[in-house]
Amino acid sequence: LTSAIEERKEAMHAAVAAAEMPVSGLALEDDVFVDGVPFEQLSHAQQIKISMAIAMAKNPILKVIRISDGSLLDAKSWQEITGLAEKHDFQVWIETVSSTRPDAIHIENGRVADLMQAAE
Secondary structure, three states, X not given: XXXXXXXXXXXXHHHHHHOOOOOOOXXXXXXXXXXXXXXXXXXXXXXXXXXXHHHHHHOOOXXXXXXXOHHHOOHHHHHHHHHHHHHOOOEEEEOOOOOOOOOOOOEEOOEEHHHHHHHO
């Protein structure tokens, strides 16, 4: 059994090594690594960009990506995400605490804020 397990591990590593990865430096071992760094140790912005690249490669038909914790992104990261979305013709819905962006949709209590105020 030990030999069979080792053969399967080797086959798995060979398949991953031969696969075309959507992010350079991406490695799947017992954990996910990017350029030798564990995924969970990357910055939030790096995790989002890598996850976006994987999502876009995995499903190029459904061109919508939802990102939570957008409040943790700085202006440069927002620009990079926007650029990546535009380059691949994707919509990106980013959850954030507040936004002064003119195209932002404000949701309060499960409803679009402007529609809520008009109904009251």
